[in-house]
Amino acid sequence: MADLRFDAREVTNQSPPYEDVDLYGSDAALIQAVKANGAGGEGKALSAFGRHWGRAAMFAQAKFANENPPRLDGNEVEFHPAYHAFMAESVAAGLHVMTWKADGARAAAPAEVARAARFYMVAQVENGHMCPITMTRAAVAVLAADPALLASLMPKIASRSYDRSFQPWRDKSGMTLGMGLTEKQGGTDVRANTTRAVPAGEGYRITGHKWFMSAPMCDAFLVLAQAPGGLTCFFMPRFEPDGSVNGLNFQRLKDKLGNRSNASSEVEFADAFALRVGDEGKGIRSILEMVQLTRLDCAISSAGMMRMALAQALHHARHRTVFQKKLSQQPMMVSVLADMALEAEAALALTMRLARAFDGAAANPAEAAYARLLTPAVKFWVCKRAPPFVYEAMECLGGNGYVEDSTLPRLYREAPVNAIWEGSGNVMCLDVLRVLAREGDVARGMIEGLGGEAKDLPGAEGAAVSICKALAGAQAESHARLAVEQLALLAAAAALRKSAPPAVVEAFARTRLAGPRGATYGAALIDSHEAAALLDRALPG
Numbered sequence: 001m002a003d004l005r006f007d008a009r010e011v012t013n014q015s016p017p018y019e020d021v022d023l024y025g026s027d028a029a030l031i032q033a034v035k036a037n038g039a040g041g042e043g044k045a046l047s048a049f050g051r052h053w054g055r056a057a058m059f060a061q062a063k064f065a066n067e068n069p070p071r072l073d074g075n076e077v078e079f080h081p082a083y084h085a086f087m088a089e090s091v092a093a094g095l096h097v098m099t100w101k102a103d104g105a106r107a108a109a110p111a112e113v114a115r116a117a118r119f120y121m122v123a124q125v126e127n128g129h130m131c132p133i134t135m136t137r138a139a140v141a142v143l144a145a146d147p148a149l150l151a152s153l154m155p156k157i158a159s160r161s162y163d164r165s166f167q168p169w170r171d172k173s174g175m176t177l178g179m180g181l182t183e184k185q186g187g188t189d190v191r192a193n194t195t196r197a198v199p200a201g202e203g204y205r206i207t208g209h210k211w212f213m214s215a216p217m218c219d220a221f222l223v224l225a226q227a228p229g230g231l232t233c234f235f236m237p238r239f240e241p242d243g244s245v246n247g248l249n250f251q252r253l254k255d256k257l258g259n260r261s262n263a264s265s266e267v268e269f270a271d272a273f274a275l276r277v278g279d280e281g282k283g284i285r286s287i288l289e290m291v292q293l294t295r296l297d298c299a300i301s302s303a304g305m306m307r308m309a310l311a312q313a314l315h316h317a318r319h320r321t322v323f324q325k326k327l328s329q330q331p332m333m334v335s336v337l338a339d340m341a342l343e344a345e346a347a348l349a350l351t352m353r354l355a356r357a358f359d360g361a362a363a364n365p366a367e368a369a370y371a372r373l374l375t376p377a378v379k380f381w382v383c384k385r386a387p388p389f390v391y392e393a394m395e396c397l398g399g400n401g402y403v404e405d406s407t408l409p410r411l412y413r414e415a416p417v418n419a420i421w422e423g424s425g426n427v428m429c430l431d432v433l434r435v436l437a438r439e440g441d442v443a444r445g446m447i448e449g450l451g452g453e454a455k456d457l458p459g460a461e462g463a464a465v466s467i468c469k470a471l472a473g474a475q476a477e478s479h480a481r482l483a484v485e486q487l488a489l490l491a492a493a494a495a496l497r498k499s500a501p502p503a504v505v506e507a508f509a510r511t512r513l514a515g516p517r518g519a520t521y522g523a524a525l526i527d528s529h530e531a532a533a534l535l536d537r538a539l540p541g
């Protein structure tokens with residue numbers, strides 16, 4: 001008689017976990033973008049970094065850090081040990097400081113690209129802890145306005161030792177910095193800030209609140225407040241000069257959609273001690289360079305999340321059989337994945353190209369102009385593309401993609417924040433318009449130059465003309481989203497030209513700049529042979 005028993009424990013046709021991977025060596029687009037943007041010499045170090053961060057243990061730690069969010073305990077925040085472990089890793093790797101020299105001056109090229117490549121790999125594993133890492137590195141740009149203060153802080157900021165202890169920064173082996181700009185009544189509109197600063201003794205006393213202040217266990221914060229001379233930037237340490245705890249009173253931690261390993265607080269300042277950074281009334285100017293750097297990081301981080309989502313989807317498709325064939329051999333799934341591979345590579349190429357502009361800005365006015373015009377455009381496009389991208393990757397895994405065991409739900413919750421903080425989408429487009437208003441000829445020359453770099457590619461020259469027209473027209477603000485999106489696509493085509501094989505560049509331009517395409521991934525005309533090559537490039541089989 002036949003044995004009719006059924007063993008439900010037997011697991012078949014499920015993909016193995018995507019772990020113990022080499023995040024650098026398995027990413028041909030990253031290797032080539034790093035080389036194309038001047039950091040080819042970093043290859044060996046990046047390879048070691050990619051293997052280290054791609055270990056199964058790292059993915060497991062990321063899960064712990066996000067499943068066990070921080071808790072407010074009095075005026076201190078308690079984090080899960082996994083969060084501290086990530087902080088220690090990223091600080092030891094210098095991600096919070098490697099673009100600065102020991103004295104706080106800019107490090108030589110290709111420091112930005114070398115860091116961007118690492119940051120992109122870290123973003124594939126754990127995102128929450130990257131918030132204080134980003135803020136610490138960007139804060140140095142603001143502190144440069146006060147050379148004496150910067151000189152006293154740099155030995156602690158430049159330290160590769162993560163010191164989680166709660167004590168004055170002078171007594172610690174290393175420090176991190178946060179920022180408090182956003183208030184209840186005004187985030188984007190910081191001019192509406194009501195927090196007040198009154199000169200007192202060697203510094204100021206600050207009274208007011210911040211509606212969002214992330215990573216509240218940082219050792220100090222750059223804070224905007226209204227001084228007698230207007231909106232001003234301040235350095236506010238967690239401890240007073242006499243060693244007592246400073247007047248930062250945390251009200252609660254936000255209950256956020258994602259970004260759960262990171263703490264974001266509401267805080268009141270009660271006569272808190274702070275030092276002025278830069279002149280009174282120059283607060284907005286002080287923070288401008290800082291937000292350019294954090295915006296670059298938002299884009300890199302979103303590109304990294306897209307990469308992880310793509311890798312998970314592709315890995316699954318290569319293991320899962322449906323209708324007697326692997327998903328990776330089903331023509332429509334191949335179209336979806338290939339279209340996603342194009343988008344992910346473009347996001348990467350664009351962010352690495354932008355990082356190179358930061359590397360070159362001090363010595364080359366054209367690179368500085370590129371950074372001014374393209375930072376908001378790249379932040380806008382890449383960060384906006386990440387959430388629907390992660391969603392599509394989730395669907396590639398079918399039901400498994402919706403379950404926490406795959407990392408897709410966490411990535412899906414994490415993805416929108418990069419588009420919101422550090423200037424939301426519309427604000428980025430307004431920033432592009434501002435650059436055009438201030439330096440129209442240079443910016444228009446830059447856009448035409450991008451059209452020239454992408455010359456011969458389908459749709460490129462027409463795109464350059466229509467971007468300039470739209471951004472200069474009477475309806476510029478109303479039409480800005482379309483024009484800025486096109487600007488990012490044109491810049492991506494130009495960036496890909498330097499780092500990707502001609503077939504990838506052509507397919508990107510044909511499906512993005514020349515159309516036609518639909519609203520979903522896979523709704524573009526990519527032939528099957530072309531798609532197969534894109535998938536081979538995206539992840540070794």
Ligand SMILES: Cc1cc2nc3c(=O)[nH]c(=O)nc-3n(C[C@H](O)[C@H](O)[C@H](O)COP(=O)(O)OP(=O)(O)OC[C@H]3O[C@@H](n4cnc5c(N)ncnc54)[C@H](O)[C@@H]3O)c2cc1C
Pocket residue numbers: 178179180181182186187188189212213214215256259264417420421422423424425426427430
């Ligand atoms: C998880 C998290 C952590 C954060 N951490 C920090 C932190 O550590 N420090 C800090 O200072 N802030 C922090 N923020 C705040 C964040 O930077 C702001 O929320 C963000 O900049 C948007 O500002 P807002 O919330 O005031 O929105 P608003 O300024 O009210 O904007 C709302 C919407 O209106 C749009 N908009 C604004 N102006 C215009 C316009 N003129 N035309 C058309 N549209 C417009 C915006 O694009 C946005 O979509 C954090 C936010 C989040 C979600």
